[in-house]
């Protein structure tokens with residue numbers, strides 16, 4: 227099992243290219259199952275979750291071509307299986323996203339209940355009740371969701387909870403439903419806007435994505451298309467926090483500041499100088515960060531996927547910051563690991579109070595989920611001495627070559643793989 231070894235060694239300087247967003251690429255890959263022709267997707271990040279999704283699509287029978295330039299073509303015509311097996315689905319939350327497309331295009335689907343980060347109970351009731359409202363018959367048996375519908379019929383759906391993948395599943399299913407569908411209380415995340423763009427390029431008729439009311443006029447079929455996936459706002463935010471913690475001057479390219487305004491606001495509050503251009507963000511930090519209060523909530527508020535990284539920032543900041551996690555009930559697993567590095571944190575229920583210390587000290591730590599892993603990397607960048615992070619397979623689900631990217635900015639970070647020690651830069 228790979229590990230990461232870090233040594234805190236001062237400011238970060240240089241330029242980085244941000245990858246396509248995992249959480250946009252995954253629904254777009256699932257959406258290809260709706261088409262009658264091959265779909266080309268560009269700017270797909272090279273990540274473990276993407277590989278798992280491609281394996282899942284191949285298992286269903288789709289023909290997948292990877293062109294080596296971050297481009298992937300999926301030909302859904304040979305699909306012959308409508309079963310998403312447990313072995314593939316267990317590692318990844320987004321695998322539930324094949325449910326809506328398979329049902330809408332083929333009239334039935336069996337999808338194992340999904341895995342993903344263990345950051346809460348993460349039910350899928352919103353997905354299932356929405357599909358029922360579109361006319362599907364749904365049962366959950368032996369860990370599988372079984373869905374059938376001779377034909378989906380458009381409906382007005384008021385989602386009980388704001389759910390990102392729930393909105394995406396229903397959006398995809400509704401594109402081929404007969405008549406009009408309205409999704410109310412929809413999630414507004416940029417990845418949903420990106421999925422709607424991809425679907426509209428395939429011939430869907432969707433308006434309102436990015437607002438809480440999405441309108442979908444069902445069409446008879448969807449055709450092939452080409453779509454380039456939006457930049458990863460969480461990867462962007464993670465590298466911005468890295469520079470805010472380590473200090474220095476970093477420019478992130480091929481990203482979009484409008485996707486992470488709430489994060490940039492908090493970085494400025496922490497004392498960073500942030501300037502933005504059409505597709506770049508530059509962060510300069512000349513001082514010890516000031517602690518900030520964070521409250522996670524659905525977009526456009528502060529994202530839960532950036533909570534752990536800001537907790538790491540508060541750990542070495544001047545003053546105290548209160549972090550309130552309102553989305554997931556079990557997303558403070560990084561607290562005990564940060565404490566191993568000398569952080570002063572008191573967590574109680576949804577709230578963690580972090581009192582900044584002048585220095586963290588390196589130690590062996592364990593990654594517990596994707597963003598928790600990222601926060602340990604950030605802490606390791608500024609800790610005195612060596613930090614060894616175990617179980618970084620979580621990190622590989624969501625960060626493309628993190629050790630190379632941080633290494634290029636001057637960080638001392640190395641991956642220790644089973645085959646030996648590999649330098650970052």
Ligand SMILES: CC(=O)N[C@H]1[C@@H](OP(=O)(O)OP(=O)(O)OC[C@H]2O[C@@H](n3ccc(=O)[nH]c3=O)[C@H](O)[C@@H]2O)O[C@H](CO)[C@@H](O)[C@@H]1O
Nearest residue numbers: 249320348349350351352353387388389390391392553554
């Ligand atoms: C692959 C992907 O895009 N993952 C993102 C997606 O996850 P995901 O789509 O799983 O997250 P949701 O938006 O569905 O979850 C938000 C909250 O709603 C609850 N809920 C959700 C569905 C449901 O049927 N019932 C229910 O109670 C969840 O347990 C959670 O407490 O959005 C999260 C919130 O921004 C992000 O952290 C994840 O990175």
Ligand SMILES: C=C(OP(=O)(O)O)C(=O)O
Nearest residue numbers: 319320342343531596597
């Ligand atoms: C929680 C995340 O991923 P997933 O929903 O796939 O578990 C994440 O991207 O931070």
